[in-house]
Amino acid sequence: MNEALIQIGQQAKTAAYQLSLLDTVTKNRILTLFAEALIDHTDDILAANQKDLQNADQMPAKFSDRLKLTEQRVADMAAGLRQVATLPDPIGNIDKGWQNDAGLMIEKKRVALGVIAMIFEARPNVTVDASALTFKSGNAVILRGGKEALNSNLALTNILRTVLKQNGLDQNAIQILHDTSHETANELMHLNQFVDVLIPRGGAGLIQAVVKNATVPVIETGAGNCHVYVDKAAEAQMAVDIIVNAKVQRPSVCNAAEKLLIHQDVAEKLLPPIAKALSDHGVELRGDDRSRQIVATIKPAVEADWSTEYNDLIMAVKVVDDEQAAIEHINRYSTGHSEVIISDDYQSGQEFLNQIDSACVYVNASTRFTDGFEFGFGAEIGISTQKLHARGPMGLAELTTTKYIIRGNGQIRK
Amino acid sequence: MNEALIQIGQQAKTAAYQLSLLDTVTKNRILTLFAEALIDHTDDILAANQKDLQNADQMPAKFSDRLKLTEQRVADMAAGLRQVATLPDPIGNIDKGWQNDAGLMIEKKRVALGVIAMIFEARPNVTVDASALTFKSGNAVILRGGKEALNSNLALTNILRTVLKQNGLDQNAIQILHDTSHETANELMHLNQFVDVLIPRGGAGLIQAVVKNATVPVIETGAGNCHVYVDKAAEAQMAVDIIVNAKVQRPSVCNAAEKLLIHQDVAEKLLPPIAKALSDHGVELRGDDRSRQIVATIKPAVEADWSTEYNDLIMAVKVVDDEQAAIEHINRYSTGHSEVIISDDYQSGQEFLNQIDSACVYVNASTRFTDGFEFGFGAEIGISTQKLHARGPMGLAELTTTKYIIRGNGQIRK
Numbered sequence: 026m027n028e029a030l031i032q033i034g035q036q037a038k039t040a041a042y043q044l045s046l047l048d049t050v051t052k053n054r055i056l057t058l059f060a061e062a063l064i065d066h067t068d069d070i071l072a073a074n075q076k077d078l079q080n081a082d083q084m085p086a087k088f089s090d091r092l093k094l095t096e097q098r099v100a101d102m103a104a105g106l107r108q109v110a111t112l113p114d115p116i117g118n119i120d121k122g123w124q125n126d127a128g129l130m131i132e133k134k135r136v137a138l139g140v141i142a143m144i145f146e147a148r149p150n151v152t153v154d155a156s157a158l159t160f161k162s163g164n165a166v167i168l169r170g171g172k173e174a175l176n177s178n179l180a181l182t183n184i185l186r187t188v189l190k191q192n193g194l195d196q197n198a199i200q201i202l203h204d205t206s207h208e209t210a211n212e213l214m215h216l217n218q219f220v221d222v223l224i225p226r227g228g229a230g231l232i233q234a235v236v237k238n239a240t241v242p243v244i245e246t247g248a249g250n251c252h253v254y255v256d257k258a259a260e261a262q263m264a265v266d267i268i269v270n271a272k273v274q275r276p277s278v279c280n281a282a283e284k285l286l287i288h289q290d291v292a293e294k295l296l297p298p299i300a301k302a303l304s305d306h307g308v309e310l311r312g313d314d315r316s317r318q319i320v321a322t323i324k325p326a327v328e329a330d331w332s333t334e335y336n337d338l339i340m341a342v343k344v345v346d347d348e349q350a351a352i353e354h355i356n357r358y359s360t361g362h363s364e365v366i367i368s369d370d371y372q373s374g375q376e377f378l379n380q381i382d383s384a385c386v387y388v389n390a391s392t393r394f395t396d397g398f399e400f401g402f403g404a405e406i407g408i409s410t411q412k413l414h415a416r417g418p419m420g421l422a423e424l425t426t427t428k429y430i431i432r433g434n435g436q437i438r439k
Numbered sequence: 440m441n442e443a444l445i446q447i448g449q450q451a452k453t454a455a456y457q458l459s460l461l462d463t464v465t466k467n468r469i470l471t472l473f474a475e476a477l478i479d480h481t482d483d484i485l486a487a488n489q490k491d492l493q494n495a496d497q498m499p500a501k502f503s504d505r506l507k508l509t510e511q512r513v514a515d516m517a518a519g520l521r522q523v524a525t526l527p528d529p530i531g532n533i534d535k536g537w538q539n540d541a542g543l544m545i546e547k548k549r550v551a552l553g554v555i556a557m558i559f560e561a562r563p564n565v566t567v568d569a570s571a572l573t574f575k576s577g578n579a580v581i582l583r584g585g586k587e588a589l590n591s592n593l594a595l596t597n598i599l600r601t602v603l604k605q606n607g608l609d610q611n612a613i614q615i616l617h618d619t620s621h622e623t624a625n626e627l628m629h630l631n632q633f634v635d636v637l638i639p640r641g642g643a644g645l646i647q648a649v650v651k652n653a654t655v656p657v658i659e660t661g662a663g664n665c666h667v668y669v670d671k672a673a674e675a676q677m678a679v680d681i682i683v684n685a686k687v688q689r690p691s692v693c694n695a696a697e698k699l700l701i702h703q704d705v706a707e708k709l710l711p712p713i714a715k716a717l718s719d720h721g722v723e724l725r726g727d728d729r730s731r732q733i734v735a736t737i738k739p740a741v742e743a744d745w746s747t748e749y750n751d752l753i754m755a756v757k758v759v760d761d762e763q764a765a766i767e768h769i770n771r772y773s774t775g776h777s778e779v780i781i782s783d784d785y786q787s788g789q790e791f792l793n794q795i796d797s798a799c800v801y802v803n804a805s806t807r808f809t810d811g812f813e814f815g816f817g818a819e820i821g822i823s824t825q826k827l828h829a830r831g832p833m834g835l836a837e838l839t840t841t842k843y844i845i846r847g848n849g850q851i852r853k
Contacts, residue, residue, distance in 0.1 A: 390847025
């Protein structure tokens with residue numbers, strides 16, 4: 026094992042201990058100072074980012090746009106830090122407390138996880154977001170960002186670390202790997218002695234690589250093959266509005282809808298206006314035979330379409346026999362992120378809510394609401410699509426754990 | 440990948456779906472029928488167990504005692520099933536609910552995890568305990584018990600599966616691997632497509648092997664290097680009583696105390712009576728130089744003693760400079776299970792509760808209370824020593840997850 030990485034792990038663990046004891050007022054003050062320092066050093070950040078952009082001149086526009094920082098984007102990062110300062114601090118909450126049969130007072134108290142590692146792609150804003158959320162929740166963070174963003178990330182973390190140091194805090198609360206090799210990322214996935222949880226953030230390829238390789242506990246985030254099911258009792262205009270919103274309002278994100286299922290009894294009536302509205306927004310439709318018999322412009326779908334997250338202006342359509350067929354299809358192909366039924370029937374809505382096995386299940390609303398801000402949690406570290414520890418939008422509370430504190434007066438077990 | 444194992448995984452997933460929709464009355468009725476069926480088939484169970492015992496005649500007495508079933512032990516298993524029937528069902532609870540800014544009604548509802556796999560040693564009672572707890576919490580289970588107990592485990596699961604079948608339920612809610620090879624156990628650790636969580640239960644070797652190999656999410660249980668720290672403000676008799684209870688009441692279990700730390704200001708006064716009481720109960724003491732200068736019969740401890748879980752009548756002793764030294768020692772060597780301070784000083788107790796990073800932190804009580812029944816949860820599936828998902832005694836609630844159900848009336852995101 027890489028000696029430098031072990032040292033980073035040890036430093037993170039030491040810093041985590043100090044962080045776990047910090048009060049909320051101090052944490053909020055530091056977050057505000059982080060924001061001010063970013064603004065003050067905007068020129069340095071943009072200069073470092075310029076180096077990354079120059080190195081990345083072969084990169085597709087989609088990636089270089091994510092990598093690029095501007096004065097406005099630095100201001101947005103600072104605003105994000107200030108917003109995290111305003112969020113309630115989960116640390117110290119007593120989730121429940123009771124007296125047991127032997128008279129012990131047992132309390133389940135919310136505490137920091139300890140050391141959180143994050144592996145992510147070349148998006149410098151994740152560096153700041155992740156630092157803010159882990160710091161506020163009392164955790165140390167080890168960041169491993171995409172190599173294309175290394176100069177930007179070093180500039181950003183140096184500014185944050187300087188603020189920590191100037192305020193008498195352990196600057197190793199926030200560390201970033203300078204070595205962006207795959208070997209070192211792989212070793213980070215095996216740093217069980219120091220890392221309490223690893224959160225990958227990025228495309229499906231990155232996340233699956235982490236899940237397959239890591240021995241440290243991982244939280245899977247962000248895979249979103251989201252479905253909208255139009256029930257036979259759907260209201261026509263609501264169906265059009267929700268589907269268009271879920272598909273086109275921001276097609277590149279994980280809570281955008283990718284699949285449309287429609288009940289056979291209403292497909293002839295509702296599919297043409299839905300297809301028209303989607304086409305008007307530039308969406309390419311791919312469908313099964315039954316949908317193509319109704320709307321001839323729909324291209325044929327292949328099996329792989331049903332499990333693909335396009336993150337693009339593409340949607341696959343299937344006509345289903347009934348609600349049960351829709352539920353079976355979704356539970357088979359979904360990534361377990363967000364699914365919607367559009368229906369005015371009480372029973373259909375209940376069945377969908379009960380039987381769909383996903384993090385967020387909606388009646389009559391857009392999948393685009395699966396989001397920390399929309400849920401009222403504030404900034405999020407990701408959307409968990411696994412069942413362990415956290416499911417759905419992960420805010421500050423999901424970056425904590427609990428411990429039992431027990432007060433007795435000499436109790437022994439009989 | 441093993442075709443038979445994939446089929447078991449698929450069958451478990453199908454059964455889990457049915458189980459997740461069962462009401463509590465039905466689940467409790469089946470648990471009671473499980474209990475009756477075990478009693479009715481006691482002779483079959485004992486005959487199968489006899490085969491295992493004959494095959495295991497080279498086994499150390501400690502292991503064959505765990506393997507051995509008697510009429511009383513079968514009755515105890517049945518009583519355990521009936522007890523699980525009386526526990527509150529966590530499924531369907533709404534942990535919280537609120538209306539968001541857009542008017543969506545969001546509820547966080549408790550649901551089953553899905554498919555739980557368990558890998559455990561040759562203890563047939565775990566087969567029944569695990570089946571009861573996973574069934575009550577609406578999960579399908581895939582059991583992989585020690586090969587020495589295979590006949591007993593097959594007899595037990597056949598009885599439970601017959602009850603399921605006779606009551607129109609999917610008998611694959613409870614499956615046990617007939618193939619007890621290491622290869623198949625290893626493949627089970629990689630069955631991510633079907634297994635939602637894997638809980639190993641057994642010795643440190645088994646658990647570490649699972650943590651290192653598995654790609655499915657794992658909950659680590661049962662490693663218990665528990666500490667008692669005697670503060671300078673400790674009450675003498677309380678210290679003796681708690682230490683003796685924590686060490687000797689049941690030394691083979693994970694919540695037994697393994698280490699004793701004592702403040703230097705009271706070591707000369709308190710260590711001799713504590714050492715005498717422990718010796719009277721047959722405990723071998725191993726200590727640092729300072730403790731051996733006070734009590735000459737203490738044998739010398741080596742570095743490995745500080746991290747060893749003895750599960751036996753052995754305890755290591757160290758004299759510490761102050762409470763901070765005790766806290767540092769514990770946070771360095773502990774497995775994060777249960778730690779105790781004995782003190783009548785308010786400030787010392789608070790510091791210990793705040794700064795110790797373990798699942799259960801006590802003031803003035805025995806570590807032996809870290810237990811599902813003692814906490815009031817009823818039967819437990821294990822004691823989690825990790826921070827993700829569950830920490831401390833894991834009852835029914837820890838075998839569940841949540842999903843968000845969201846009711847709207849046409850909301851789209853602006």
